[in-house]
Amino acid sequence: MPPKEKNDGLPEELQPLRTYKSDIEDIFKRGKTSTADVVLAEKKRREKRLEKMGAAEPALSPRPKARLSKPTIIMSAALIIAGSAALLFAVFFKPKPQTEIPIIHPSFINVESKKGLESENLNRSQLISAVNTLRNGPPLPIGSIIQLIITKTLAAPPSEDSPKPKPVRAAIAVDEFLKIIEAAPPSFLTRALDDEFVFGLHGSAGNQPFLVFKVNSFENTYAGMLAWEDEILTALGPIIKRKTDPLTGNLSNASSTSQGATSTPSKELITAESAFKDEIVRNLDVRAIRENNVLTFLYSFPDKETLVITNNDKTFRDVVARLQAAKLVR
Secondary structure, rough: OOOOOOOOOOOHHHOOOHHHHHHHHHHHOOOOHHHHHHHHHHHHHHHHHHHHHHHOOOOOOOOOOOOHHHHHHHHHHHHHHHHHHHHHHHHHOOOOOOOOOOOOOOOOOOEEEEEEEEEEOOOHHHHHHHHHHHHOOOOOOOOOOEEEEEEEEEEEOOOOOOOOOOOEEEOOOOHHHHHHHHOOOOOHHHHHHEEEEEEEEEEOOOOOOOOEEEOOHHHHHHHHHHHHHHHHHHHHHHOOOOOOOOOOOOOOOOOOOOOOOOOOOOOOOOOOOOOEEEEEOOEEEEEEEEEOOEEEEEEEEOOEEEEEOOOOEEEEEHHHHHHHHHHHHO
8 A cells, every 4th residue: 555645744735736647647656557547547637627727627619600702602603593593484484385376167077187288479370289299199098088278377366264365276167279270160059058168188099089068058059050150161171170181091190180289270172072971980970071081070969968079989888988978977
């Protein structure tokens, strides 16, 4: 046991001040001292000192937050502003996908497909050229029909669902069609036709054209067609009639008459052989033209509300069958 330290008889208040250095020296004087002893002694010394001061061991003060530099703050603010601007642009200024303008057109016959032709600045020669390009193009599937809709752009009237008028494409009326093709039927015939009509191509040994008109007066329409027979081929022949080779009598590759796409229609001569004659097709009376005994043009009234014009019996039969089927559905 180590000897007790002397205090030279001095009272406790006057004892020499103990320091960290003196404590360490005393520990090493005792011998058998380790680093752990030193650490333990230091801990006891601190606890004793704090007890005298009447305070607990102070808590560690929080680390001061790192301050952002001014350039960093400016850069961050710029990125936030740029991101917000991009988001606003995406929400309010993102271009809307282009939607196809709806087409309002007659639907009294079932068809497999439709094709729109703009009527703006469309004249006779352009219409004939467009139709014949389709007639001489890839053949349609047998028995199928594509409807050619000659349209004009209109502004639809506002409604509760759509207060702002939106553009629509509407099929032109029959008088506008006759004006483009430069046809001049008797005036009472034009008045006897409804505005709605269907113009299309039918898959039958090529792409064969046809016209369907709705009539509001059968008597006037029938009388008007008889009166128009001498001129009808001049007006409608280039887009309807089939052409035959005068030497062989067979149908030629040409799909229109010789005056085809000329800007001014030339009168097609009607001979006794090529004049309209009464025939029966599908148990219906028709007025037909034959060249070299080949049917090239016909018109008929399958009922008192409908006029059909085409160039062959197969197309005529199919169109009439579709008209009758559409009536049964309605």
